[in-house]
Amino acid sequence: MTSLDSVLDKDGVRLTVDDAVATVTLTNPAKRNAQSPALWRALTEAGRALPGSVRVVVLRGEGKSFSAGLDRQAFSPEGFDGEPSFLDMARGPEAELDATIAEYQEAFTWWRRNDIVSIAAVQGHAIGAGFQLALACDLRIVAEDVQFAMRETSLGLVPDLTGTHPLVNLVGYARALEICATGRFVHAEEAERTGLANLVVPAGELDAAARDLAGALLAAPRDAVVETKALLSGAVSRGYEDQRVAERAAQGRRLRDLAGITD
Numbered sequence: 536m537t538s539l540d541s542v543l544d545k546d547g548v549r550l551t552v553d554d555a556v557a558t559v560t561l562t563n564p565a566k567r568n569a570q571s572p573a574l575w576r577a578l579t580e581a582g583r584a585l586p587g588s589v590r591v592v593v594l595r596g597e598g599k600s601f602s603a604g605l606d607r608q609a610f611s612p613e614g615f616d617g618e619p620s621f622l623d624m625a626r627g628p629e630a631e632l633d634a635t636i637a638e639y640q641e642a643f644t645w646w647r648r649n650d651i652v653s654i655a656a657v658q659g660h661a662i663g664a665g666f667q668l669a670l671a672c673d674l675r676i677v678a679e680d681v682q683f684a685m686r687e688t689s690l691g692l693v694p695d696l697t698g699t700h701p702l703v704n705l706v707g708y709a710r711a712l713e714i715c716a717t718g719r720f721v722h723a724e725e726a727e728r729t730g731l732a733n734l735v736v737p738a739g740e741l742d743a744a745a746r747d748l749a750g751a752l753l754a755a756p757r758d759a760v761v762e763t764k765a766l767l768s769g770a771v772s773r774g775y776e777d778q779r780v781a782e783r784a785a786q787g788r789r790l791r792d793l794a795g796i797t798d
Contacts, residue, residue, distance in 0.1 A: 542557075542584050542585075543584055544562075545577050546573040546576065547574045548578055550581040550584060555588055555591060556591045556592075556593065556746075556753070557585055557592045558592070558593045558595065559592060559594045560595050561595070561596040561602055562597050563597075566606065568600060568603065569602065569605065569606035570602060570605050570664045570665070571606045571608075571615055571618075572609075573615065575642035579642045579645070583645075585651070590650075590757055591654065592651050593656060593746075593749060594646070594654065594655045594656065595741075596657075598659075599658065600659035600660040600661075600665075601656075601659060602660070604662035604663030604665045605664045636695055642668075646673070647673060649765045650761055652674070652760065653671075653673045654672060654673070654676060656677075656742060656745040657669050657678065657732075658681060658738050659678070659680055661682070661683050663694070666684060666694075666698060667698030669683070670701040671696075671697060675726075675731060675732050676748060677731075677732040677741075678723070679736070679738060681726060681732070683731065684714075684719065687718075688715055688716055699715075705730045763785075766781055
């Protein structure tokens, strides 16, 4: 891939690649990057279109807000052009509804693949689906004006775009419940203090901070980062002894690789 190769640009999503760094940009600032099924399909396509050379993916949103969440048009009787409304979907067979939600979730799952490290650069509002999209990434750099909120429960819904698992892992069950059940805003200071944000910077420095972090992530050999990410992500579900075994196995693979030994 050549520098800043444009791989995809559709339905409010643009994917560009600059050597080992890919950037996924939400490109509908007039609607505060509100999300729709078409945008979710484009995000899924972006994940599938990543060249094998990519090691870091930066997710950002144009304009003053990262993403204001689900476009409320989804709940109108007419829905989106060419799409069934959410109300019509709810009236259909339960299995079809489950399959549709699973398809939507695919836009949020690929960011944690072991072969990449993903960084969300978040400014302004990250509400509902926007919050969950930021949570889908491995790391989050936020602007001082960031406002996270999980508003699904206030609409009579639940967060269903894979955000509940990382939220509980980051802030704990009690705080996650309180954030979701009240729908309140989480601002930059609390986000950094509770682990939602790795770094807080002035809004004007957000893109530069993401570039700096991407560069730092590229400094280590790729295979070592891949193995380390797999170890850390698996630690959530493993017991202490199982983690020790996983560490030994991963280190053995790295040492054999460094020694030029192939299985």
